[in-house]
Amino acid sequence: MVQIAVLGYGTVGSGVVEVLRTNRESISQRAGMPIEIKYVLDLREFPGDPVQEILVHDYETILQDPEVAIVVEVLGGIEPAHTFAKQALEAGKSVVTSNKALVAKYGVELTELAKEKGINFLFEASCGGGIPIIRPLLTSLTADVIDEITGILNGTTNYMLDKMSSEGADFDEVLKDAQAKGYAEADPTADIEGHDACRKIAILSSLAFGKFVDYEEIPTEGITKITAKDMLYAKKLGMAVKLLATSRKVGDAVYAAVAPYLVGPQNPLYSVNDVFNSIFVHGNMLGDAMFYGSGAGKLPTASAVVADVVDEAKHLHENLGVSLGMEKLELMENSQVTGRYFVRIRGDIQKDAGNIEKIFGEVTLVEADGLTDEFGFITTEMKQGEYQEKASGLSDVLGMIRIKD
């Protein structure tokens, strides 16, 4: 038997308890032994909930108990999650976490500590919730050189963009709806400003490229500037606006970014709607692969957490070699990355198109139904720096969205 402790009885923590109770038999079979939750740590009381019998409020109880072999950290946030995870590893207990903020910031330290101790620090649920993506990157795609990972890694913003597109609703309206449905938190900053997706792509890129990607160096733009008017243009173009988190090899360099992109129907991410997540991976031998599913939520996330627990139970005294890279990956300058750009501009298409063409050369002009005092255009492929320089010659830019072919 393996005994575990769960830190935090919130959404994911209670999901972990439920998954382990519901699938007790099949999980025991797969792990080769029963997995028992000895403690759940939470500051709160849960009267009437059977968890109350195993609830503790002091982390020392768990740390000092030699019977606890695995600690599941599902508190979220940096502290006390970081201290608790580190203390558990130092005490010889393997750790599982769903906490992307923790992994993006301290993942290198914690994976190396686990290696030193001959135990494990696993974090499948930190990216893409219930979608298996970390294990495939580490164990299935090892014959490939990965040259691109592009994902819809945030369910809340995907839901919001989908709703803005299908209902013509504005940003504030869909944010309220997402909050009412429990997708967006009371403080939605991490989702809508792209910080959540940024941490996830930093983790996936580190695993894919074998060098540590610092999330603080990834240019990140959220969806707060996207409006119902942008959606009218997207419709006209037969495209969808998606918040993409992407990293790809450009020659010997790697480019990473989080931003809203206009995506065409030929791109497999175009059809990923509602709260779903999806991760597109391109390998030099494999070609294209897509991973799709529930990127958040109590049970999908808990399912990935428990799968890591099973893996750790099967390898109690053997480090699985998970590494986020010892060396730091220097990311390519944003300004050097090439792409096409959709630009909205205030003005009259008849009068102003000539000036646009004088600055940008060949462009594709776009008019959206019902919008009379503005129009849009799509540039040819150019470096982002070149786009910015040219755009500074325009006085009435209303917005720009990158295009993902």
Ligand code: HSE
């Ligand atoms: N807020 C995140 C999302 C939760 O909406 O995808 C999962 O990390």
